[in-house]
Amino acid sequence: MKENTKSKESRPPGRPRSEVSKKAILQTAYQLLKKHGIQSVSSHEIAEKAGVSTATIYRWWPSKEAVMLDAFFNKVQSILPINPVGSFIEQLRDHVIRSAAFLASTDGKIMAKIILTIYDSPTLKKEFLERFYLLRRSIGIDIANKAKTAGELPLNTNVEILIDVLYGPLFYRLFLGHEVVNESFARSIASIVLDHSL
Amino acid sequence: MKENTKSKESRPPGRPRSEVSKKAILQTAYQLLKKHGIQSVSSHEIAEKAGVSTATIYRWWPSKEAVMLDAFFNKVQSILPINPVGSFIEQLRDHVIRSAAFLASTDGKIMAKIILTIYDSPTLKKEFLERFYLLRRSIGIDIANKAKTAGELPLNTNVEILIDVLYGPLFYRLFLGHEVVNESFARSIASIVLDHSL
Amino acid sequence: MKENTKSKESRPPGRPRSEVSKKAILQTAYQLLKKHGIQSVSSHEIAEKAGVSTATIYRWWPSKEAVMLDAFFNKVQSILPINPVGSFIEQLRDHVIRSAAFLASTDGKIMAKIILTIYDSPTLKKEFLERFYLLRRSIGIDIANKAKTAGELPLNTNVEILIDVLYGPLFYRLFLGHEVVNESFARSIASIVLDHSL
Amino acid sequence: MKENTKSKESRPPGRPRSEVSKKAILQTAYQLLKKHGIQSVSSHEIAEKAGVSTATIYRWWPSKEAVMLDAFFNKVQSILPINPVGSFIEQLRDHVIRSAAFLASTDGKIMAKIILTIYDSPTLKKEFLERFYLLRRSIGIDIANKAKTAGELPLNTNVEILIDVLYGPLFYRLFLGHEVVNESFARSIASIVLDHSL
DNA sequence: AGATAAGCGAGACGGTACGTCTTGTCTTCTT
DNA sequence: AAGAAGACAAGACGTACCGTCTCGCTTATCT
Secondary structure (H helix, E strand, O other): OOOOOOOOOOOOOOOOOOHHHHHHHHHHHHHHHHHOOOOOOOHHHHHHHHOOOHHHHHHHOOOHHHHHHHHHHHHOOOOOOOOOOOOHHHHHHHHHHHHHHHHHOHHHHHHHHHHHHHOOOHHHHHHHHHHHHHHHHHHHHHHHHHHHHOOOOOOOOOHHHHHHHHHHHHHHHHHHOOOOOOHHHHHHHHHHHHHOOO | OOOOOOOOOOOOOOOOOOHHHHHHHHHHHHHHHHHOOOOOOOHHHHHHHHOOOHHHHHHHOOOHHHHHHHHHHHHOOOOOOOOOOOOHHHHHHHHHHHHHHHHHOHHHHHHHHHHHHOOOOHHHHHHHHHHHHHHHHHHHHHHHHHHHHOOOOOOOOOHHHHHHHHHHHHHHHHHHOOOOOOHHHHHHHHHHHHHOOO | OOOOOOOOOOOOOOOOOOHHHHHHHHHHHHHHHHHOOOOOOOHHHHHHHHOOOHHHHHHHOOOHHHHHHHHHHHHOOOOOOOOOOOOHHHHHHHHHHHHHHHHHOHHHHHHHHHHHHHOOOHHHHHHHHHHHHHHHHHHHHHHHHHHHHOOOOOOOOOHHHHHHHHHHHHHHHHHHOOOOOOHHHHHHHHHHHHHOOO | OOOOOOOOOOOOOOOOOOHHHHHHHHHHHHHHHHHOOOOOOOHHHHHHHHOOOHHHHHHHOOOHHHHHHHHHHHHOOOOOOOOOOOOHHHHHHHHHHHHHHHHHOHHHHHHHHHHHHHHHOHHHHHHHHHHHHHHHHHHHHHHHHHHHHOOOOOOOOOHHHHHHHHHHHHHHHHHHOOOOOOHHHHHHHHHHHHHOOO
16 A cells, blocks of 8 residues: 655656746736737747747647636636625625726726637636636625525525626626726616615 | 619719628628637638638628628617517516527527627727617617606616616626526516516 | 711721720830739739729730730830941841840840740740741841851851850840840850850 | 767757658649649649648748749759760760750759749849859859860850850740750750851 | 656647738629 | 729638647656
8 A cells, every 4th residue: 555645745756847837827828818809819929928838838728718717717816705894785785896896907807808708618618607707606695695684685585686687787888898887887786776776 | 865864873883792792791601600609610611601702701891700790780680679568667678588588599699709709899899889789779778768758767767777787687697608598587687677576 | 076987997886995095004014014023013903003994904915914915015116127237247246236235124124024924825925936036036047147148157057056046145144144144245155156266 | 977979969949840841842842843834833732732731831931932943953953964075175065965955854944934933033043043053054164164274275265155155045945935955956056166167 | 876757948730710912704884 | 895993703822820749858756
């Protein structure tokens, strides 16, 4: 029985993956993502600017898009948290408002590019949902559920749908681009949905 | 005596544009759009299948994406109309529900691809908004305004925002793909927004 | 007032060929030939610069190359004549020298382009030989024959070959471009061949 | 102690150029050159027939014509040598005669196409002269110089011009096509120039 | 210490799409 | 009829990018 218990993780033989290259790839990819559209970024450009070989990229990621996805995750890993001030409803309203600020930011626009890139790929879409979107979504779901339990929302409220109605309009404007996404708009949505102030 | 008084518009000299080729290009582009993703369709494939030269395509459209946009407009030109039955609020609710059906259809999914494709191009985005989206949006705006005038909606209602909140969640699910877009979802949105039935 | 009484031959029906267009085509073709290589000149460029339609070009000439050929003939129609001064041998020597000057001129370089263009086309080559080259060549042949008759050249001289040896080296340098074609070179050739002054 | 002294030449990093592809391109180009004119051969046809990508062709050659030039050099690399039998004059005469045979051969006709094709390109012309023509020409120059030194030719003979007069007529007939290039013609030239037998 | 395994940068490769260009024909209206 | 304007099919051009592969070197673990 081979137990090399000393080393917490037994490393496989061979040269280990270069963390320097990995970081260089992800950071370069993100920088390029900021400037150009996702289609305008070429894997060879990433390789060159990162001082890396294209083969190294394709050894660790199955496609250019997967690199982009990882580059985004690597940069925007902190999940927009709840600010526990006020009632649950107020916390939810506050989260919607801060989500609007995120979407309007550079990272938000990059996220939009990511979403449109992965639209046709079930694999990448699944990864995006599981590693990013659903984690963030659960923040809203949780606080809505707490509001429901606390009696701030009706007991028969469908929380999933509530969340879609609260955040959907923000993404709508982000993608269509017919109007700006700003705090005022976020407040209006929250008023309509949470305060019935049509 | 020169008899060109009858023709109201004197045509410019030169061979006129071939309507046959134009239609063949747009129809072929749409067919390919249905099958493959927008990126998988090549301009040369359109040319070949349409029995047309690539030069003809590029003489009339500035890029492959512009062809796709036109192909979509050409197919989906009828604007989803209002069904004038019931109160204005009910007409609006009905329109949201039928919009959900459109988004869930093949044409709806193609439209999603179109929107995602043109995201980074201000020119194409402007064209999409002006030639398609804003025309459709105005249907909802109109009926909401009528509802406001008729007293079915508060006088201080911001109609633009109301529309975004009603339709945004549908597009949200369409783009993100975390849940399905169906009639039930559309009804729920309308209930929350129009009936305050959170 | 219709003035067609003068023409002895009754003109065919329809609009007569425009001599203006014909001249414009030939002159434009020649101008372009001077600037660019023959391959760099496009039929559409000729049409545009000549204010003429491409169809007109192709109605009267079977190909772009045929236009070029005609343009050249149109410009360089005068056959380099013999200067009847001195003995026949001296007249021949003088003609070789002036031929070198022609080859070194702009028209000579254009002729080179013409020859290389028609190299692969039996039809055009035949036309070039019959309408241009053989006419010029016969000048040399004639004077050489006169020299032979006058006893200035041996009776067994093969005049055809003599001409090739006299003029061939000029074309050789023109095409290969390894040395310049000038009067000095022409004199040397004549000396070697006609004076045996090797 | 690191022993890498053995390897005489340390290869540069990166995948080495495929000699197989290079040869396939050049041989395919030559085959096509034999059949069609140089303009009728397309780079894509070479790529396809050689089992190679067009990008590979254009990475190593700047244009289709450059490929053709190389294909010709690759095939006709052996310089027509002097046959050291008899006096230097006789060796020169023999070389002229064998040059005529070369010009009349398939390779000779291809060479004519090459020369005509590169006429307008200083770059390609320079390459042709340096890598092919001047090397061959020096053979004639050398033997003529030896003849001069040996007293077989006058001391004031201009060898460059002598060579042009000897070989020029051959090329003249090759390019103009008004007469055939054969041994008899070559012998006549040599007689006129070297034996003064006009 | 040597053998073995795997990662790495460099860069060439086959494949494929792009958008431009040119040729020669065709269509329409005008002269 | 013939011309000017100009659209058209056909298809070659040379560029760009993708993802794979080859090469020689480097960095590690294993024997």
